[in-house]
Amino acid sequence: MKNIFRTLGIFATLALPLSVFAQAIIDVPVPGKNFIILLAAHVMLGLVGVAGLYAATLALLKKHVPILSLRISSVTALVSLVASWITGGIYYVQYYGGTLKPVILAGQNPIAHKFFMEAKEHLFLFLPFVALVLATTSLCVSDLIIRNARVRHILAGIAGVGVLIGVFTTLSGVIISGAL
């Protein structure tokens, strides 16, 4: 119990500065035409992040949890998803919103923005925090994960939901780009 409260404390301490930091960076102006790099980085980092969540899910579903690979995959997911959040945020605020959104809304598939982008941009925000839960628990209470099957199953469920959200946001991104 003490370990769980300790982990929740670390999670709460990290979650707020993380979101403030990400939002602050998003407003920094991008010089030149670096939006191409931002888009590519957003997609690739997001993909690595979802792969990390998927690897963490598989690790948590094993009878003997490989703690080292769980830590590596969850920390990789956390770092990649935060970086994807920042690059995607800058791309949206400084380029997509003003230049591409009107084109999609006036095109043949406005649903790509009205539904898929609206859903994606909100659902995506869960992902760094799902990864943060996995990273803090695997780093701070790994003994509990190894001993307690119930904790393992709950974490596997959280990671699995993260993968589902990740797959949805990834496929939504393809639909949004396809609507241009």
Place this chain on the structure above:
Amino acid sequence: MDWHLLFLAMHLIGTVLGVGAATFAEIFIMKSLRDGTIDQVEGSFLNVTYRVIRIGLMLLLISGFGFLINLRLTGMEERLMSPLLWSKLSIVVLILINAVLLQTRKIPLILGSAISFASWYAAMLIIPLRTAIFGAKAGYVEIMLGYGVLVIAGMVILALIKKLLKVS
């Protein structure tokens, strides 16, 4: 730097590793299960093989999305909505779901590995098969039906081979 060439090389290596390892996983399972159990050595071979499949899948995903970014940045966005692309994406999602079902033992090893085996071959052969069977203008439903037939055919063939080899 020629990004297209880099992604093409990654895609080919990923396909070779994935299809090759899925084939060997099936061979190892058949060989291992002849005595009804998978011992430690056989298990370690299977683990390595599954790791190679995951590496192949990761290379395929990264290079595949590299191609998609390339399409977006070269003004060929309409190809992002092609039924062929969405069929491939669907098959990859099915491979991922199958791996989770295998891990949680919600699906028998023999069935799950057969689905994995057939799905990898389907993902590799989807373009020539679509053209040969349906013509170049096949829709998503037709392609996925073709994939379903290929998976069932693969499972039947593997079941027959296992029966011939008396795998329990």
